[in-house]
Amino acid sequence: MKKLLQDLRYAARTFVKRPGFVIVNVLTLALGIGASTAIFTVVNAALIKGLPYKSPEALYHLFETTPQQQFGQREFSYPDYQDYQQNQICDIAAYTGGGAILSGRGDSERVFAPSASANFFSVLGVDPVLGRTFQPGEDKPGGPKVTVITYATWQKRFGGDPNVVGQSVNLNGENYSIIGVLPASFQFAFRPADLWRNYQPTEAQLSRRFLHGTNLIARLKPGVTMAQAQSELGLIANRIQQQYGDSHAGTNLKVVPLQEQVVGGVKPVLFVLLAAVGFVLLIACANVAGLLLTRSLARQKEVAIRAALGASRWRIVRQLLTESVLLSLGGGLLGLLLAYWGIGALVSLVPDGQINTLPFLKTLKIDTGILVFSFVLSLITGLVFGLAPAIQSSRLALNEVLKEGGRNSAGGAGTRLRSAFVVTEIALAVVLLVGAGLMMKSLLRLLQTSPGFNPENVLTMTVVLPATKYTEDSRQILFIDQLKERIQSIPGVSAVGMVNILPLQGGNTTRVNVEGDPIPPPGQEIEANIRDVNETYFQTLGVPIIAGRMFDERDKNGGPGVVIIGKTMADKIFAGRNPIGRRLVYTGINAPSDEIVGVVGDLRITGLDEALKPVIYYPFRQDPAPATSLVVRTTADPNSMAGTIRDETRALEPEVAVFNVRAMEKLISDSPAAAMRRFPAILTSVFGALALLLASIGIYGVVSYSVSQQTRHIGVRMALGAQASDILKMVLKQGVLLAFIGVTAGGIAALGLMRLLRSLLFEVQTYDVATFLLAGGVLFAVALLACYLPARRATKVDPLEALRYE
Numbered sequence: 001m002k003k004l005l006q007d008l009r010y011a012a013r014t015f016v017k018r019p020g021f022v023i024v025n026v027l028t029l030a031l032g033i034g035a036s037t038a039i040f041t042v043v044n045a046a047l048i049k050g051l052p053y054k055s056p057e058a059l060y061h062l063f064e065t066t067p068q069q070q071f072g073q074r075e076f077s078y079p080d081y082q083d084y085q086q087n088q089i090c091d092i093a094a095y096t097g098g099g100a101i102l103s104g105r106g107d108s109e110r111v112f113a114p115s116a117s118a119n120f121f122s123v124l125g126v127d128p129v130l131g132r133t134f135q136p137g138e139d140k141p142g143g144p145k146v147t148v149i150t151y152a153t154w155q156k157r158f159g160g161d162p163n164v165v166g167q168s169v170n171l172n173g174e175n176y177s178i179i180g181v182l183p184a185s186f187q188f189a190f191r192p193a194d195l196w197r198n199y200q201p202t203e204a205q206l207s208r209r210f211l212h213g214t215n216l217i218a219r220l221k222p223g224v225t226m227a228q229a230q231s232e233l234g235l236i237a238n239r240i241q242q243q244y245g246d247s248h249a250g251t252n253l254k255v256v257p258l259q260e261q262v263v264g265g266v267k268p269v270l271f272v273l274l275a276a277v278g279f280v281l282l283i284a285c286a287n288v289a290g291l292l293l294t295r296s297l298a299r300q301k302e303v304a305i306r307a308a309l310g311a312s313r314w315r316i317v318r319q320l321l322t323e324s325v326l327l328s329l330g331g332g333l334l335g336l337l338l339a340y341w342g343i344g345a346l347v348s349l350v351p352d353g354q355i356n357t358l359p360f361l362k363t364l365k366i367d368t369g370i371l372v373f374s375f376v377l378s379l380i381t382g383l384v385f386g387l388a389p390a391i392q393s394s395r396l397a398l399n400e401v402l403k404e405g406g407r408n409s410a411g412g413a414g415t416r417l418r419s420a421f422v423v424t425e426i427a428l429a430v431v432l433l434v435g436a437g438l439m440m441k442s443l444l445r446l447l448q449t450s451p452g453f454n455p456e457n458v459l460t461m462t463v464v465l466p467a468t469k470y471t472e473d474s475r476q477i478l479f480i481d482q483l484k485e486r487i488q489s490i491p492g493v494s495a496v497g498m499v500n501i502l503p504l505q506g507g508n509t510t511r512v513n514v515e516g517d518p519i520p521p522p523g524q525e526i527e528a529n530i531r532d533v534n535e536t537y538f539q540t541l542g543v544p545i546i547a548g549r550m551f552d553e554r555d556k557n558g559g560p561g562v563v564i565i566g567k568t569m570a571d572k573i574f575a576g577r578n579p580i581g582r583r584l585v586y587t588g589i590n591a592p593s594d595e596i597v598g599v600v601g602d603l604r605i606t607g608l609d610e611a612l613k614p615v616i617y618y619p620f621r622q623d624p625a626p627a628t629s630l631v632v633r634t635t636a637d638p639n640s641m642a643g644t645i646r647d648e649t650r651a652l653e654p655e656v657a658v659f660n661v662r663a664m665e666k667l668i669s670d671s672p673a674a675a676m677r678r679f680p681a682i683l684t685s686v687f688g689a690l691a692l693l694l695a696s697i698g699i700y701g702v703v704s705y706s707v708s709q710q711t712r713h714i715g716v717r718m719a720l721g722a723q724a725s726d727i728l729k730m731v732l733k734q735g736v737l738l739a740f741i742g743v744t745a746g747g748i749a750a751l752g753l754m755r756l757l758r759s760l761l762f763e764v765q766t767y768d769v770a771t772f773l774l775a776g777g778v779l780f781a782v783a784l785l786a787c788y789l790p791a792r793r794a795t796k797v798d799p800l801e802a803l804r805y806e
Contacts, residue, residue, distance in 0.1 A: 014323065021295065022327065025288050028697075029331025031690060032277075032284030033381065034338030037374045039277045039683075041343055041364055043270050044373075046263045052185050054125025055219075059258040060229065062092070062216040064237075067250035067524060075212045077247075078205040081117075083240055084253075089232050090218040093123040094199060095188075097215075099627075100171040101464050101657045102157075102194070110464065110659040112192070113147070113171055115199035121148070123219045124188075130154075131165040131180030138198045141206070147176040149195040151184040171197065173468030210247040210511075210589065217258060230255045246587070249521070268759050269680045275756075276435065276687045279428045281381065283694045286421040286428075289385040290698055292324060293418050294705050324386025325379060332378030339374070340366055349679055418702050419738055425698045426742025426779060427749060429691035433775035434750040435757060436688035439681040441771060442761040446674055449762075451503055452603035453541035458631055458664035459638035460502055463649060464657040465626040473557050476624040479653060480534065486648045487632060492641055495633040497540030498620055500532040502629050504671045506606050507531070511587035512616070514573055525587045526573055528565075528614035529605045532623050538600055540633050546570075548580040548598030555619035561594035562619060569614035570599045584616070594618075609673040609762050631664070638663045677760060692782055695742075700786035703735040707790045714794055724795035731794050735787025742783075743776045750775075 015022045050056045063073040064080070076084070081094045093116065100113040121133040133148055147169065149158075158164045168175045176197060205211050220229055230253070237253035256264075263270075343364050463483070470476050480498060487496045501507040511525040535551040537543075546567055555562050563584060570579050583593040602612045620628070634641050642661050649658055668674065707714070714727055754766040764771075 012326075015326070018295075021291070022330075025291060025327050026330045026334060028284050028287050028694065029328055029378075029381065030334035030338055031694075032281035033328075033332050033335030033374065033377055034342060035277045035335075035687065035690070036281050036377060037335055037339035037366075037370060038342035038346060039270075039273050040373055041339065041366060041370050042346060043274055044369060045364055046266065046270060051259055051262065052187065056259060057257075058220045058222075059124070060090075060218045060220065060226065061256050061258050061261040062218055062233070063254045063256065064212070065252045065254050066527075073254060076214045076216055077209045077211050078201045078214050079207075079209055080240060081214050081216055084216060084233060084236055087232055087236065089224045089229055090220045091119065091123050092216055092218045093117045093120040094214050094216055095120055096199060096213055098197075100197075101466070103170045103173075103466065103655065103657075108464075108466070108655055108657040110462070110657050111153075111171075111194035113195050113197055114188075114193050115197045117199050120196075120199075120217075121182075123217060125219075126182065126186050128180035129183050130162070131178070133180050134198050139200060141200055141203070143198065143200055145174055145176045145198070146179045147171070147195045147197050148180040148182055149178055150182050150186065150193060152192075153194045154181045169195070171195075173466055209244045210587075218255070226255055226257070250524075265676070268756075269676065272435070272680055272757060272760065273683055275753075276432055276684050279432050280687050280690055280694075281377075283425045283428050283691050283698075285381055285385040286425045287694050287698045287701075288324075288327070290418050290421040290701055292320075292386060293421075294701065321383065321386045325382035328378045328382030328385070329375075331381070332374050335378075336366065336371075336374055339370075346683075349682055350675060418705070422695075422698045422702050422738050423742040423745065425691075425695040426739060426783065427746035429688070429695040430743055430746025430775055430779055431750045431753060432684065432688040432691045433779060434747075434754060434772055436681070436684040437771040437775050438754060438757055438761060438764055438766065438768060439677065439684055441768065442764045443674065443677045443681045445764060446608050446677060446762045447669065449604075449608045451608065451668060452601055453503070453543050455664040455668055457634045457636070457638055458541070459634060459641055459645065459661070460629060460631055460664050460667055461642070461645070461661040462627065462629045462659055464659075465653060466655040467626050469655065470626050473624045476626060477557065477621055480620070480624070480628065483630075483649060483652055484534075484536075486652060487630070487645055490641065490644055490648065492634050492636050493632055493645075494635055495536060495540040497537035497631045498534040498628050499537050499631065500620075500625060500628055502631070502667065503603050503605060504607060504668065504673075510589070510616070512584045513587060515583040515585050515593050517573075526569070526614055528569055528616045530616050530618065531605075532618050532620050532625070532628075534620040537631065540631050541603075543603060544601045546599045546601060547578070548596070550598060551617075551619040551621075555597075556621050557624070559622065561592055561622065562597045563594045564598040564600055564617040565596055566612075566615040566617075567599060567602045568612040569616065572614055607673040608668070608671060629660075673762075677762065680760060692779060695779065696782045696786040699735055699738060699783050700789065702738065703731065703787050704790040704793075706734060707731060707794045710794075727795045728791050731791035732784075732787050735783065735791070739780050739783035739787070743780050746779075747772055747776055 051059065053059060062076070062084070064076050065073050075096075078094075081092070085092050095114055095116040097112075097114045100111055102109045102111045102113075116134065116139075118134040118136045118139040121127075126133075128148065129151070131148075134146065137143060138146055149164070149169075154160060154164060157169075158167070161167075164178055164181065167178050169178065170176075182196075205214075218229065218233075220226070233253050233255065237251065241248045241251055343366070347364065465476065465479060470479065484496045484498070487493055507529055509527050509529050511527050513519060513525055533551070535553075535555070538545065538550060547570075548564070551562070551564065565579065573579075574582070579596045579599060582596050584596065585593045600617070603615065604610075605613050605615055630645075632638070632641065632645060646658050646661065649656055662670075669678075718727065750772065751767060758766055
């Protein structure tokens with residue numbers, strides 16, 4: 001311990017004498033350690049800590065798989081849920097998502113209020129902090145209307161009132177009694193809710209197998225494996241398929257760990273970011289190791305004298321490792337501060353709509369585990385970058401070093417080692433730049449994908465009428481007509497349309513066939529997305545009519561059923577035949593057929609990165625609803641019109657709820673497909689820029705040191721008549737060779753590693769030649785500049801001064 005304290009004091013005195021050297025190294029390490037800590041915090045929250053439930057490893061999400069490849073898996077019907085409950089190996093609970101309008105306490109507010117079965121919270125293993133959760137019987141039709149509120153809602157809407165249990169809230173015009181408050185740590189896997197309602201199925205849900213929308217989660221009993229659950233529940237799925245072939249032909253059941261369901265989509269992104277930040281840390285270590293090695297060469301006489309006075313090789317190595325570990329701990333402390341700031345920056349990159357699907361991002365914090373990680377990482381980093389210079393310094397030839405002029409006895413070993421560090425930095429930087437380039441190109445390709453309409457100068461917003469006041473279809477239709485007239489009269493508004501679900505938002509589907517065509521085998525029917533639109537929706541968005549007509553005043557409530565279909569659907573089921581006048585019939589639904597009156601261009605319904613889907617459009621007037629979304633085309637910035645349009649809407653109906661007000665271009669850029677690619681693209685670009693900076697500093701340091709060591713040699717050559725251009729070429733040659741080797745090695749490594757990015761790329765190949773050439777060219781150009789600066793300095797060496805250099 002005494003010797004360790006001596007080493008620490010000596011290291012501190014050494015650092016005080018060279019503050020510039022310390023600052024450069026600490027900042028370099030802080031960037032690498034800080035970035036690594038920030039990314040590890042996200043990975044820890046998503047993949048390591050697990051979900052905040054009792055024994056989360058026993059929780060699974062269930063899905064019904066379908067033969068329709070475009071939809072793959074979906075939710076269950078309520079009768080399916082009742083059947084799956086009859087098993088011996090797990091407890092199954094149900095929930096369904098649902099927005100609601102909370103009123104009666106200030107302005108009406110859009111809240112997320114999913115419904116859950118009575119055993120939902122017991123299956124998750126969550127106990128309330130106040131009151132209770134749902135009890136058996138409360139999830140049956142006709143039961144009491146009760147709700148469990150979240151901790152955040154308790155604080156925000158009720159000021160943390162300890163007597164909140166027993167009070168009531170108004171949701172969609174119905175009063176719900178508050179029976180409990182959930183703990184602050186509770187957050188369900190997919191989206192943070194404001195409150196939870198008891199799931200009371202309607203008569204239609206209870207009797208119709210084709211009405212999907214009920215999500216199922218299961219807690220396996222002790223000793224039951226996932227394979228056993230898949231097998232036993234699969235038997236129930238087979239029984240349902242055989243018994244209800246009209247609605248379940250070809251369906252099966254899939255069991256997925258709840259943790260996997262939550263983070264499965266982002267796991268590739270997190271692994272890519274973890275690898276990228278690991279490369280940045282390695283580059284930082286290589287840079288600092290090079291600086292330490294250069295400094296150790298300047299300390300050769302000091303080390304030689306210590307060795308001559310009896311210091312052992314281990315003693316010298318320990319002293320130098322102590323200095324490197326101190327540097328790394330300083331970098332780690334500063335890195336923690338950068339990580340604390342970086343976590344907030346990471347979360348800010350994710351749009352609000354997307355962050356709701358990744359709830360772990362909202363609870364990120366630097367806890368004890370992260371502190372331990374950062375400390376251990378700092379120690380390991382100090383040992384990694386300090387070991388090579390320490391060993392190199394301990395191998396000095398004492399006689400050579402102690403002779404006058406020994407300062408140049410560094411020899412080829414140190415130079416080769418420094419060169420190896422620089423080549424490694426450049427190669428790693430190339431890999432990062434290629435990855436960043438591929439993902440950025442993929443993001444641009446995605447955002448350039450046509451959504452099927454013109455999104456410029458279009459404002460969107462969702463409007464929900466108070467259900468208790470607008471129970472009649474005629475009142476809902478009248479409100480929409482009046483609202484359209486009001487908005488149309490606002491200066492700067494050129495067109496107004498309505499749709500129940502905006503583009504890129506997914507939605508409900510239905511299975512259909514053409515009347516008179518052969519009936520396909522069960523499970524092979526066309527499954528199409530459905531939308532309700534008014535007669536000006538397509539005109540407002542600029543969607544072309546390909547055949548037939550648009551909806552008009554003939555398509556009124558109570559009139560003959562009509563539909564418009566998208567081009568993809570027309571091509572799929574009519575294959576060149578004229579669809580106008582043909583009728584669609586619905587599989588498993590006892591409903592009248594609908595006449596096709598038009599075909600329109602395709603819109604992206606589910607996502608920019610997904611194939612075009614079949615779509616059926618129904619006239620709004622034949623199926624009105626209290627909730628609808630507006631699309632308003634303006635002649636100016638649509639955001640500047642938002643306040644006026646919102647005011648006009650509330651002037652027409654004071655109790656209306658208006659939310660999700662945003663420009664269509666913002667909706668597209670914040671869509672899940674774009675957000676999932678923007679996040680890693682931006683971060684890898686930042687890491688790539690950082691790697692480029694560190695690599696350029698590294699190669700500058702090597703060439704600069706080489707120039708300083710060759711000052712006498714350069715002076716002799718210039719005294720003998722060498723031109724400045726000859727000296728410039730001589731110095732550049734060394735740096736260019738290192739850059740060429742590094743870029744080549746990095747390109748080869750990137751060619752193999754980029755396959756890991758395949759799932760994150762859109763219409764971009766992992767071997768995209770342009771991206772590889774651009775990344776290599778940028779790095780080579782920066783390296784050339786870093787070499788040129790010391791090379792230019794070498795051409796200005798005074799021969800007389802150089803000859804007296806040593």
